[in-house]
Amino acid sequence: MTVLLFFLLLLFLLFQNGVVSLSSDGLALLTLKSAVDIRSAAAFSDWNDGDSVPCTWSGITCANISGEVDPRVVGISLPGKGLRGYLPSELGNLRYLRRINLHTNAFHGQIPSPLFNAIALHSVFLHGNNLSGELPPSVFNLRRLQNLDLSDNSISGDIPETLKNCSQLQHLILARNKFSGEIPATPWPEMKNLVQLDLSSNLLNSSIPDQIGEIKSLAGTLNLSFNHLTGKIPKSLGNLPVTVSFDLRNNNFSGEIPQTGSFSNQGPTAFLNNPNLCGFPLQKQCTGSAPSQTGSNPGSTREPVEKRKGLNPGLIILISVGDATGVALIGLVIVYIYWKKKDNSNGCRCSCTGKTKLGNSGNNKNEKLLSIFCCSSCSSLPCMNDNEMKSDESEMEECEKGEGSGRGEGDLVAIDKGFNFELDELLRASAYVLGKSGLGIVYKVVLGNGVPVAVRRLGEGGEQRYKEFSAEVQAIGKIKHPNIVKLRAYYWAFDEKLLISDFISNGNLATALRGRNGQPSPNLSWSTRLRIMKGTARGLAYLHECSPRKFVHGDIKPSNILLDTDFQPHISDFGLNRLICITGNNPSSGGLMGGALPYFKSSQTEQTNNYKAPEARVTGCSKPTQKWDVYSFGVVLLELLTGKSPDSSPAATTSTSSEVHVPDLVRWVRKGFEQESPLSEMVDPSLLQEVHAKKEVLAVFHVALSCTESDPEARPRMKTVSENLEKI
Numbered sequence: 001m002t003v004l005l006f007f008l009l010l011l012f013l014l015f016q017n018g019v020v021s022l023s024s025d026g027l028a029l030l031t032l033k034s035a036v037d038i039r040s041a042a043a044f045s046d047w048n049d050g051d052s053v054p055c056t057w058s059g060i061t062c063a064n065i066s067g068e069v070d071p072r073v074v075g076i077s078l079p080g081k082g083l084r085g086y087l088p089s090e091l092g093n094l095r096y097l098r099r100i101n102l103h104t105n106a107f108h109g110q111i112p113s114p115l116f117n118a119i120a121l122h123s124v125f126l127h128g129n130n131l132s133g134e135l136p137p138s139v140f141n142l143r144r145l146q147n148l149d150l151s152d153n154s155i156s157g158d159i160p161e162t163l164k165n166c167s168q169l170q171h172l173i174l175a176r177n178k179f180s181g182e183i184p185a186t187p188w189p190e191m192k193n194l195v196q197l198d199l200s201s202n203l204l205n206s207s208i209p210d211q212i213g214e215i216k217s218l219a220g221t222l223n224l225s226f227n228h229l230t231g232k233i234p235k236s237l238g239n240l241p242v243t244v245s246f247d248l249r250n251n252n253f254s255g256e257i258p259q260t261g262s263f264s265n266q267g268p269t270a271f272l273n274n275p276n277l278c279g280f281p282l283q284k285q286c287t288g289s290a291p292s293q294t295g296s297n298p299g300s301t302r303e304p305v306e307k308r309k310g311l312n313p314g315l316i317i318l319i320s321v322g323d324a325t326g327v328a329l330i331g332l333v334i335v336y337i338y339w340k341k342k343d344n345s346n347g348c349r350c351s352c353t354g355k356t357k358l359g360n361s362g363n364n365k366n367e368k369l370l371s372i373f374c375c376s377s378c379s380s381l382p383c384m385n386d387n388e389m390k391s392d393e394s395e396m397e398e399c400e401k402g403e404g405s406g407r408g409e410g411d412l413v414a415i416d417k418g419f420n421f422e423l424d425e426l427l428r429a430s431a432y433v434l435g436k437s438g439l440g441i442v443y444k445v446v447l448g449n450g451v452p453v454a455v456r457r458l459g460e461g462g463e464q465r466y467k468e469f470s471a472e473v474q475a476i477g478k479i480k481h482p483n484i485v486k487l488r489a490y491y492w493a494f495d496e497k498l499l500i501s502d503f504i505s506n507g508n509l510a511t512a513l514r515g516r517n518g519q520p521s522p523n524l525s526w527s528t529r530l531r532i533m534k535g536t537a538r539g540l541a542y543l544h545e546c547s548p549r550k551f552v553h554g555d556i557k558p559s560n561i562l563l564d565t566d567f568q569p570h571i572s573d574f575g576l577n578r579l580i581c582i583t584g585n586n587p588s589s590g591g592l593m594g595g596a597l598p599y600f601k602s603s604q605t606e607q608t609n610n611y612k613a614p615e616a617r618v619t620g621c622s623k624p625t626q627k628w629d630v631y632s633f634g635v636v637l638l639e640l641l642t643g644k645s646p647d648s649s650p651a652a653t654t655s656t657s658s659e660v661h662v663p664d665l666v667r668w669v670r671k672g673f674e675q676e677s678p679l680s681e682m683v684d685p686s687l688l689q690e691v692h693a694k695k696e697v698l699a700v701f702h703v704a705l706s707c708t709e710s711d712p713e714a715r716p717r718m719k720t721v722s723e724n725l726e727k728i
Helices: 001-018 024-034 038-044 089-092 112-116 139-141 161-165 210-214 235-239 261-265 298-302 313-342 364-378 384-395 423-428 466-477 509-514 527-548 576-583 626-642 664-676 691-707 717-724
Strands: 059-063 072-077 099-101 107-109 122-125 130-134 147-149 154-157 171-174 177-183 196-198 203-206 221-223 228-231 245-248 252-256 276-278 348-350 357-360 411-414 428-435 441-445 452-457 487-493 496-502 561-563 570-571
Touching: 001 059, 024 072, 089 112, 112 139, 139 161, 171 691, 235 261, 411 691, 466 487, 466 576, 509 561, 527 561, 527 570, 527 626, 527 691, 527 717, 626 664, 626 691, 626 717, 664 691, 691 717
Parallel strands: 072 099, 099 122, 107 130, 122 147, 130 154, 147 171, 154 177, 171 196, 177 203, 196 221, 203 228, 221 245, 228 252, 252 276
Antiparallel strands: 059 072, 348 357, 411 487, 428 441, 441 452, 452 496, 487 496, 561 570
16 A cells, blocks of 8 residues: 555656646646647647647747746747637736737637737737637737737727827738727827738728828728728828828718829729719719809808898908909919920929929029929829938939949849848849840849849949949839839949849730730730729829839830739839940849859840830930820730730731831721721720620720820820729
8 A cells, every 4th residue: 555655656746747847938838728629739739748848849939038048939820720719818928929820710709818918929910710809908008019910800899099009010900800989090190110001891980080191101001991981081191102002992981082192093992882972083073062153052042131232342352362363373374384395304393392393493482383383293192302302313314424433343232121131142042034135134033031033134334333323223212103113122243233123923914915825814804904004004104293203114015014913013124224324235144143143145136116106216316205105005005905916906007118107006996996997896806795894995995096196295194094094
């Protein structure tokens, strides 16, 4: 009996020592294992309570912390494991926990308030579960919180004002829950780093607070769709960056859609299913917005007769002054037109403060007044701030005159501060050729973190023109628009010049239209083609109206319109002609990348570009103009409509050397409209089955024909073209 008791005591002590040997972090994690249904516990197969620390367990990340003997748990990542159970409050005892990722499982019940005792948390990903109840107030005590994604649950309650405590938030995603009440107003000015805000598909009511327009860091989509929001859409949203897309569908907004700032880049989809909403870009005009001058206001009928017998003397004086002001205003317009014609070379450029730069005029008062007219074209698009204008002015030099020091050899410069990688990482990366042209060779390079980028090798010339090259690239790098390829970095050395930009994964429009075997992509439905047309027009309008130098692309064609997986267009290769002027277009087989990238010698002769405007084909013509781009875009529209390339249309007559150089496709379509040919004879046969699109197709034909007028002055501005397409 004594021996039996001894053995039992020994087994107890051994078991107790085994448990005690596990660290406190490990004990806290075991509560998660015990909270999960045994049938879904396969993810915890290597969670052994006999280990001293849990750092080798699946889904657990540890780090060495100063002052701590053992490594401490800093991350839990078990997404999509089918885990069924509840979230234990003991996880809040992980004092160094920075990241918890349990999304796409089946956790249920309320999020425990003690979970957020782990004050080091910066990322919480619990989306795609069955969580319910109200959000614990303690979550908003996490001062380091950067990412909070609770979407696709059943969490209810208000979004509290204390959200402002989480001023480091970058991504706030609460979509598809049961949040109710008003959107709080006070947190948003504190959100200096917020990039993503998605409150869609909840039960939120009242109006959008003006303060949301103060989130200057926002990017992507501001998604407030599928709620019960009411009132007018605040004009302050126009202050958001131009790259932001709005999704305000399926609410109860009313009144006229504002037309300032970022609103100019929104299509009608952003505002659908708001019955009382009107104005551009919806095809619903606002009525009764301007009172009649004949006194049709119903309230005027109840005005006492004696008050309507004559005009107050003060009112007469006011009207007289108004007439005089009107005359002065007309005179001011005439003066502006005069100076505009007199000094074309010194264009007008507007800043966000309303100031302008008008040649070398020294009359500050006139400059301030003329800014009203000068900036009208930018009124609905974001302008440059004064610092950007000053730096841009100092960069402006003609390509032929550029001279600089050889400074900058071996410089890898990141234009986008959030895009960081080392030069040796670029050298080690796998790469293959995407294409080659007179603008250099383009490679797809996959960096060590798996991110693909496009790398363009330019020529090896221009060794003494670093400053000019840098100024040009920095100007290109300032372009930020969702339909324009973003330049991320550049490299300059004596014998190597590289441009690193986003890689767009779905090829280009030329391949989508003609494919590898001459057949269009089966995905090019009418709605997809219209999306490509509208997106390309928005990007070009931005380049023309509000880019730092009012860029002219000069080479719009399908191969320069890249497509992402959603068939959204991205304009590429703008601004390269000036860089080629500096560096040349023939990369060497040596240089920094000579041994790292495959080498192809660029052809010095290219096929005729049938997308160019007639005046662009004339030898000795001046530098490219915005009207060149409008014409080229019109030819692209015709190709999207007909499915035919510019030089392959049927029944096209060959032009003589004395005729204006008009692409065969343009001539054929114009002839078809003059002879009133059936639309079915001109439109792409693959679109004929989409009967509902007939009116839209015809409307785009008219836009394309206006863009391809032989007289450049008869062509509309790209801003007008974009607005017309958005109405379709």
